[in-house]
Amino acid sequence: MLxxxxxxxxxxxxxxxxxxxxxxxxxxxxxxxxxxxxxxKAVITLxxxxxxxxxxxxxxxxxxxxxxxxxxxxxxxxxxIKRTSIFLGQYLGVAGSLSLSLILGLGIPFxxxxxxxxxxxxxxxxxxxxxxxxxxxxxxxxxxxALSNDNKIKGFGYAxxxxxxxxxxxxxxxxxxxxxxxxxxxxxxxxxxxxxxxxDLSRTLxxxxxxxxxxxxxxxxxxxxxxxxxxxxILSVFVLILWTIIPIWRLLLKSRRKDF
Amino acid sequence: MIKVVDLHKKFxxxxxxxxxxxxxxxxxxxxxxxxxxxxxxxLIKSILGMVRMDKGKIEVLDQAVKTNWKYRKEINYxxxxxxxxxxxxxxxxxxxxxxLRQKPDNSEELIDAFQIxxxxxxxxxxxxxxxxxxxNIVLAFMFDSPLLILxxxxxxxxxxxxxxxKKCIQTEKxxxxxxxxxxxxxxxxxxxxxxxxxxxxxxxxxxxSIEELKKQTGQTNFEHAIVAIxxxxxxx
Numbered sequence: 001m002l003x004x005x006x007x008x009x010x011x012x013x014x015x016x017x018x019x020x021x022x023x024x025x026x027x028x029x030x031x032x033x034x035x036x037x038x039x040x041k042a043v044i045t046l047x048x049x050x051x052x053x054x055x056x057x058x059x060x061x062x063x064x065x066x067x068x069x070x071x072x073x074x075x076x077x078x079x080x081i082k083r084t085s086i087f088l089g090q091y092l093g094v095a096g097s098l099s100l101s102l103i104l105g106l107g108i109p110f111x112x113x114x115x116x117x118x119x120x121x122x123x124x125x126x127x128x129x130x131x132x133x134x135x136x137x138x139x140x141x142x143x144x145x146a147l148s149n150d151n152k153i154k155g156f157g158y159a160x161x162x163x164x165x166x167x168x169x170x171x172x173x174x175x176x177x178x179x180x181x182x183x184x185x186x187x188x189x190x191x192x193x194x195x196x197x198x199x200d201l202s203r204t205l206x207x208x209x210x211x212x213x214x215x216x217x218x219x220x221x222x223x224x225x226x227x228x229x230x231x232x233x234i235l236s237v238f239v240l241i242l243w244t245i246i247p248i249w250r251l252l253l254k255s256r257r258k259d260f
Numbered sequence: 261m262i263k264v265v266d267l268h269k270k271f272x273x274x275x276x277x278x279x280x281x282x283x284x285x286x287x288x289x290x291x292x293x294x295x296x297x298x299x300x301x302x303l304i305k306s307i308l309g310m311v312r313m314d315k316g317k318i319e320v321l322d323q324a325v326k327t328n329w330k331y332r333k334e335i336n337y338x339x340x341x342x343x344x345x346x347x348x349x350x351x352x353x354x355x356x357x358x359x360l361r362q363k364p365d366n367s368e369e370l371i372d373a374f375q376i377x378x379x380x381x382x383x384x385x386x387x388x389x390x391x392x393x394x395x396n397i398v399l400a401f402m403f404d405s406p407l408l409i410l411x412x413x414x415x416x417x418x419x420x421x422x423x424x425x426k427k428c429i430q431t432e433k434x435x436x437x438x439x440x441x442x443x444x445x446x447x448x449x450x451x452x453x454x455x456x457x458x459x460x461x462x463x464x465x466x467x468x469s470i471e472e473l474k475k476q477t478g479q480t481n482f483e484h485a486i487v488a489i490x491x492x493x494x495x496x
Binding site for chain 1: 271305308309310311312329330331332333335337339343344345346347348356357359360361
């Protein structure tokens with residue numbers, strides 16, 4: 001598996017897109033720091049962008065890589081290599097190179113600005129950790145979609161829909177249900193609903209860490225009470241890990257049953 | 261060497277292989293023939309484990325295909341369509357496969373024999389169909405494995421490369437290898453193959469030597485014999 005990972009990674013590192021992605025984050029980091037002139041504020045702005053953008057890029061990139069490397073996959077399938085190793089290696093290659101672009105692209109400007117001397121370092125690290133989780137989750141979901149659809153156009157369509165649903169539509173439905181059922185106690189419902197969507201979960205985690213939950217009113221207080229504790233934090237991370245493992249597990253299961 | 265028992269495979273509603281049984285003992289060159297869509301490539305891909313069988317059992321060198329993947333160490337495979345990752349260079353691709361298989365290789369000799377040395381630094385996407393096929397052949401012949409599976413090896417080759425290919429096949433045969441080859445170029449088949457396996461409607465319709473085939477169909481010409489066997493069923 002490590003060899004497949006090595007070649008996928010190497011292949012991606014040579015492709016233009018990894019650099020475009022890296023340079024984009026690099027510029028974003030510098031511009032935000034320049035405009036905000038403050039690490040903490042830049043982290044908040046960055047969060048809003050990362051929460052939406054990272055899933056989108058991981059989804060599109062994952063689907064694109066799978067379809068583009070179809071020939072490579074077929075070549076590997078005839079070699080004495082385990083199927084699960086081929087797919088796991090390719091997946092980790094994509095998710096790894098995207099995560100690396102994210103971490104280096106944002107890390108370098110913040111580091112140069114004096115992140116280590118500011119007290120936003122933990123907030124910033126949490127931002128990078130959730131960003132990495134989102135990359136892993138959405139790349140795995142994208143691979144699942146691509147593996148189940150031989151038709152490229154369909155695969156792309158489903159992938160974009162999935163992103164749209166989790167990043168935008170889910171929030172709309174969530175808010176609507178809060179309004180419709182406002183006469184009922186909704187604390188537990190909103191906690192569970194937040195847990196079920198990795199995008200919302202990441203957003204809440206960072207918001208609470210940034211200590212701006214006061215902005216969220218009563219819900220914020222409930223959330224703070226839950227996520228602010230060690231138990232809440234550990235549970236959230238556990239759910240993010242589940243969100244990562246389940247798609248990977250299905251990916252491996254599906255790849256074992258596919259004809260090439 | 262290869263044992264296929266009761267193999268079934270369906271793609272959607274299309275029953276491609278239907279209760280196929282085949283035993284190939286070691287040594288010699290066997291041509292898998294049959295009309296388009298008769299299941300030749302599906303059979304080969306089932307043997308390689310790329311296509312999952314619906315029912316049945318395949319053993320290669322006494323190892324079950326279904327649960328295993330290590331048996332592929334003993335197989336060199338030449339795929340029908342030479343699809344390679346386009347942004348790799350020819351030399352990189354060859355080195356990568358050598359690295360993945362961890363076996364001694366004779367790629368240098370083959371690169372010279374098929375005259376692809378000038379292309380080693382070129383990206384695979386920029387190569388012509390025939391040159392890609394030559395790269396494909398180098399990849400398939402560079403390891404020393406007891407079983408070779410060649411799916412349409414002659415596609416797009418120029419006469420010089422074709423002669424080289426035949427030479428390679430003969431050398432491998434002399435080493436006592438088992439070679440499975442599919443082709444629609446009957447002249448090529450007649451020249452290299454010893455045994456014929458004729459597939460029709462997902463079953464083995466005929467298995468034997470070229471002489472036996474000619475005798476059975478009452479034809480003196482190989483080409484006519486192949487056509488005759490395909491139509492024989494309709495008369496029966």
